[in-house]
Amino acid sequence: MLRFLAWRLGRAALTVLLVLVACFVAIRATGSPLSVLYPEDATPEQAVLLAQQWGLDRSLPEQFGVYIANLARGDFGVSIIERRPVTRIYAEKLRPTLQLAALALVIGIVVGIPLGVVAALRRGKVAARAAMAVAFTGYAVPHFIIAILLILLFSYHLNWLPSTGAATPQHYILPAVTLALPLIAAIARYMRSTMLDVMNQDYVRTARAKGVAEPRVVTLHVMRNALLPLITVLGLEVAGLINGSLIVETVFSWPGLGKVLTGSVSRRDFPVLQFGVIAYAMAVVAINFLVDALYAVADPRVRVES
Amino acid sequence: MSATILKWARNTMLLVCALAASLAYAQVRELRVGVASHVRTLDVQEMTSNSGASFLYQIFDTLIERDNHAAPLKFLPGLATSWKMVTPTTMELKLRDGVIMHDGATLDAEDVKFSLERVLDGKDPRYGSARGRFFYNLKSVEVIDRLTVRVHTHRPDPLLETILSARNAGIASRKHVEKIGRDKSGLMPIGSGPYRVEGFKPNEVLALTRHERFWGERPPFDRITFTRIPEVAARITALVNREVDFITNVPPDQEGAVTRVKGFKLVGAPLPVFHIWVLNMSHPVTANPDLRKALNLAVDREALVKGLWGGRGFAPKAHQFKEYGEPLFMPDLAHYRHDPKQARELLKKAGYKGEQITITFFPEYYLYGNHAAVAVADMWKKVGINVKLQMSEPVFSDADHTKVMIQPWSNPLYYPDPMGVFDTHWSASSWVVRKGLWKPSHPEWAPTYEKARFSTQTNERRDAYRKLLHLADAMSGWIVLYQPYEAYAMNENIDWRIPSAQRPYKLTFRAGQISYKSR
Numbered sequence: 001m002l003r004f005l006a007w008r009l010g011r012a013a014l015t016v017l018l019v020l021v022a023c024f025v026a027i028r029a030t031g032s033p034l035s036v037l038y039p040e041d042a043t044p045e046q047a048v049l050l051a052q053q054w055g056l057d058r059s060l061p062e063q064f065g066v067y068i069a070n071l072a073r074g075d076f077g078v079s080i081i082e083r084r085p086v087t088r089i090y091a092e093k094l095r096p097t098l099q100l101a102a103l104a105l106v107i108g109i110v111v112g113i114p115l116g117v118v119a120a121l122r123r124g125k126v127a128a129r130a131a132m133a134v135a136f137t138g139y140a141v142p143h144f145i146i147a148i149l150l151i152l153l154f155s156y157h158l159n160w161l162p163s164t165g166a167a168t169p170q171h172y173i174l175p176a177v178t179l180a181l182p183l184i185a186a187i188a189r190y191m192r193s194t195m196l197d198v199m200n201q202d203y204v205r206t207a208r209a210k211g212v213a214e215p216r217v218v219t220l221h222v223m224r225n226a227l228l229p230l231i232t233v234l235g236l237e238v239a240g241l242i243n244g245s246l247i248v249e250t251v252f253s254w255p256g257l258g259k260v261l262t263g264s265v266s267r268r269d270f271p272v273l274q275f276g277v278i279a280y281a282m283a284v285v286a287i288n289f290l291v292d293a294l295y296a297v298a299d300p301r302v303r304v305e306s
Numbered sequence: 307m308s309a310t311i312l313k314w315a316r317n318t319m320l321l322v323c324a325l326a327a328s329l330a331y332a333q334v335r336e337l338r339v340g341v342a343s344h345v346r347t348l349d350v351q352e353m354t355s356n357s358g359a360s361f362l363y364q365i366f367d368t369l370i371e372r373d374n375h376a377a378p379l380k381f382l383p384g385l386a387t388s389w390k391m392v393t394p395t396t397m398e399l400k401l402r403d404g405v406i407m408h409d410g411a412t413l414d415a416e417d418v419k420f421s422l423e424r425v426l427d428g429k430d431p432r433y434g435s436a437r438g439r440f441f442y443n444l445k446s447v448e449v450i451d452r453l454t455v456r457v458h459t460h461r462p463d464p465l466l467e468t469i470l471s472a473r474n475a476g477i478a479s480r481k482h483v484e485k486i487g488r489d490k491s492g493l494m495p496i497g498s499g500p501y502r503v504e505g506f507k508p509n510e511v512l513a514l515t516r517h518e519r520f521w522g523e524r525p526p527f528d529r530i531t532f533t534r535i536p537e538v539a540a541r542i543t544a545l546v547n548r549e550v551d552f553i554t555n556v557p558p559d560q561e562g563a564v565t566r567v568k569g570f571k572l573v574g575a576p577l578p579v580f581h582i583w584v585l586n587m588s589h590p591v592t593a594n595p596d597l598r599k600a601l602n603l604a605v606d607r608e609a610l611v612k613g614l615w616g617g618r619g620f621a622p623k624a625h626q627f628k629e630y631g632e633p634l635f636m637p638d639l640a641h642y643r644h645d646p647k648q649a650r651e652l653l654k655k656a657g658y659k660g661e662q663i664t665i666t667f668f669p670e671y672y673l674y675g676n677h678a679a680v681a682v683a684d685m686w687k688k689v690g691i692n693v694k695l696q697m698s699e700p701v702f703s704d705a706d707h708t709k710v711m712i713q714p715w716s717n718p719l720y721y722p723d724p725m726g727v728f729d730t731h732w733s734a735s736s737w738v739v740r741k742g743l744w745k746p747s748h749p750e751w752a753p754t755y756e757k758a759r760f761s762t763q764t765n766e767r768r769d770a771y772r773k774l775l776h777l778a779d780a781m782s783g784w785i786v787l788y789q790p791y792e793a794y795a796m797n798e799n800i801d802w803r804i805p806s807a808q809r810p811y812k813l814t815f816r817a818g819q820i821s822y823k824s825r
Binding site: 030031046047049050053081082083084092148151152155156159162163164165250251252253255259263267 | 347489533546547563
């Protein structure tokens with residue numbers, strides 16, 4: 001078991017390192033942040049001084065070495081553009097993003113599960129088809145289109161809801177719904193298919209045969225068993241939420257992590273982007289590692305095969 | 307009886323509360339501005355961008371101020387109440403007594419010396435931009451006494467008042483910067499302007515509140531917020547949804563989204579900015595002056611203004627702006643014309659054999675820049691030029707230009723004087739000269755440029771500028787396309803007009819510059 005976990009941990013560390021190298025090289029290939037700082041009138045002397053100040057005059061391997069050494073000391077660097085520690089920038093923005101993601105997750109679960117249940121129980125009926133049509137649309141239409149349509153309807157035409165920022169509780173509605181729609185779709189689809197699987201199982205047939213009332217069959221025997229695999233899927237969907245927040249936060253001018261990350265790409269703010277990518281990669285790797293570990297605990301076959 | 311009294315008392319209390327609430331609402335006068343771009347620092351000497359100028363204008367005062375709508379420039383007392391030249395290279399300024407800064411300290415000559423001189427020594431790279439653009443001829447600032455300073459220049463400077471009234475010559479608190487350091491003071495600066503910084507999230511939102519002890523006229527708002535809303539549709543939605551009161555950068559094709567909703571209006575004008583294409587004089591193909599001239603003659607500017615800007619941009623006839631005011635603005639100058647016939651003849655003279663001419667353009671960087679590239683490519687094809695369009699990331703000073711033939715750029719008028727567009731873009735220290743894109747080879751160019759920049763006689767400067775424009779036109783190192791049209795959208799109760807004597811895009815929200823009838 002320990003060997004298995006050590007092997008997985010090593011693989012996780014390697015993944016983070018690869019992501020880091022790719023990000024480090026890729027962002028430097030797009031050009032210098034100094035041209036964003038002073039696009040047109042940096043004198044050659046000024047450019048040299050700035051490059052020295054930020055260590056950009058060194059070779060790429062040298063820069064990487066310095067970066068890794070600093071990381072080992074827990075120093076994630078200072079934003080070139082804002083000149084503040086990147087950790088502080090992210091810490092400030094973590095809350096709005098988490099709040100939005102949590103709200104979207106709750107909406108996704110509260111709406112998605114019943115939708116999937118209805119679709120499974122009323123299979124072939126109009127209600128079920130309609131539910132799945134909505135789910136498929138939610139899954140197929142990208143976030144930014146949903147966002148723009150919602151803004152157009154509820155902010156521009158009806159003037160019901162605000163579209164920019166996070167000042168009041170009302171500000172949460174449109175971005176949370178936008179972020180939740182694909183999640184609702186994913187959960188509903190998955191819930192439907194696992195429900196259908198479970199409904200054909202012998203123990204369900206047995207429950208019915210022994211005269212258990214249908215609502216009890218559905219809630220106790222079908223839904224409970226169908227929910228188990230859904231939990232795994234939810235783990236992956238949380239990663240998807242962070243993904244989606246990149247776009248949603250930009251469209252709604254939401255003061256969260258997504259805005260920091262996209263902003264750091266366009267401004268070539270190397271330290272900010274690198275920290276964001278590492279943190280994101282580590283979060284995904286950690287989730288996967290946790291899932292692997294839990295599988296191993298739950299299912300001895302996984303341990304043995306690996 | 308007692309029930310009636312109780313009811314009456316309750317109703318009276320409710321009425322009083324309601325009145326108090328409505329009065330409180332009416333008294334908090336806030337202006338909420340949605341801007342397309344924001345800034346990362348509020349260091350008044352560092353931030354030379356367009357959006358920076360708008361924010362800094364509310365926070366910082368300059369020694370000399372300008373009448374916002376006068377052409378030619380008319381100077382007004384600012385932090386200095388009077389000023390005079392005591393030698394050809396020395397200006398003495400008397401400072402206003404009792405100017406209270408945002409932290410309660412009193413502004414004095416040391417603040418002036420500190421603010422301006424930190425740019426001049428060239429040691430801190432963050433001030434290179436302001437130095438190169440405005441202050442390179444300033445030598446030092448001498449403190450004579452608490453309320454008197456002398457500004458020394460390297461050479462006699464006809465533009466000294468103009469330069470000292472640019473916002474990047476704003477005066478910041480020396481003690482504050484020295485206490486908390488330059489980086490932090492850029493996030494929470496102390497000036498003496500009508501509004502002080504209440505909160506600032508870089509590149510996101512800036513909240514200002516009224517500076518109650520401001521030396522000048524009481525500003526019209528208790529609070530101003532500048533929130534970054536990069537998408538134009540989102541900005542318009544925020545306006546019509548009454549989340550903000552004022553938005554910047556509304557392109558002509560989006561104006562309908564504002565005008566079709568009641569309660570809002572647009573204020574727009576062709577700005578003193580040229581969208582131009584630089585023709586690389588170091589590239590083997592575009593090095594030929596006849597070819598460059600032919601490219602220039604084949605451009606139909608009127609058609610571009612009509613087609614792209616709905617007729618609301620401006621097709622200039624020469625590289626000058628009416629904002630200079632006469633005599634420096636010369637209405638009779640007419641260099642730019644559309645003449646396809648002569649363009650064909652010049653191509654022949656240039657020995658053009660159908661070599662591919664590549665237009666590099668930066669998608670979405672300049673409004674309608676993509677459309678302009680396609681339209682001009684078509685105009686050029688019609689005179690027999692083999693054109694190719696090439697998309698690129700915006701490339702300026704730090705890029706390799708050896709393969710670039712033609713690339714877009716913009717020439718905003720940083721101050722209303724010919725040098726406000728020439729010295730800030732085409733001087734010997736400009737990146738286009740360093741990179742060899744612009745190589746003014748004519749022997750008279752340099753001496754004429756000197757005269758246009760430094761002569762102390764206005765007529766001599768005008769004549770030199772006239773000659774400079776003739777020489778530039780003969781060398782045809784760039785193509786002026788048009789002046790873009792810029793519109794702001796706002797609540798219809800706002801009364802504001804674009805300040806022609808300030809640099810383009812500047813928002814002016816001080817007393818007497820904007821009014822907003824109570825909501």
